[in-house]
Amino acid sequence: MHPIILLLVFVVATVVGYLIIKQVPSLLHTPLMSGMNALSGITLLGALTAVGFTFFATSRGELLLGQILGGIAIIAATVNVIGGFGVTHRMLKMFDKKKK
Numbered sequence: 565m566h567p568i569i570l571l572l573v574f575v576v577a578t579v580v581g582y583l584i585i586k587q588v589p590s591l592l593h594t595p596l597m598s599g600m601n602a603l604s605g606i607t608l609l610g611a612l613t614a615v616g617f618t619f620f621a622t623s624r625g626e627l628l629l630g631q632i633l634g635g636i637a638i639i640a641a642t643v644n645v646i647g648g649f650g651v652t653h654r655m656l657k658m659f660d661k662k663k664k
Contacts, residue, residue, distance in 0.1 A: 600648065601645055601648040604644040604645045604648060605645055607637075607641045607644070608638065608645060610637075611634055611637035611638045612638060614633075614634045615637075
């Protein structure tokens with residue numbers, strides 16, 4: 565695919581995602597985020613796959629750029645998954661019964 569098309573898809577997805585999340589009431593943000601951990605896990609798998617496929621790139625420049633961008637995507641998705649589980653854990657602790 566042409567890089568400009570990929571960039572356009574990224575920008576449109578970002579704007580649509582922002583507009584959707586903006587409409588969610590603040591009470592639902594944490595449960596929504598905990599549900600999105602699965603999507604972040606899929607993103608992580610996609611980033612790992614993309615880095616693996618960069619070995620089939622046609623030139624050295626594309627190979628290096630693909631590995632760098634894929635590495636950044638892997639780091640960002642991993643931080644997102646870990647942070648999401650941390651927030652979910654804290655949210656669930658709020659509903660634990662207090663021991664006397």
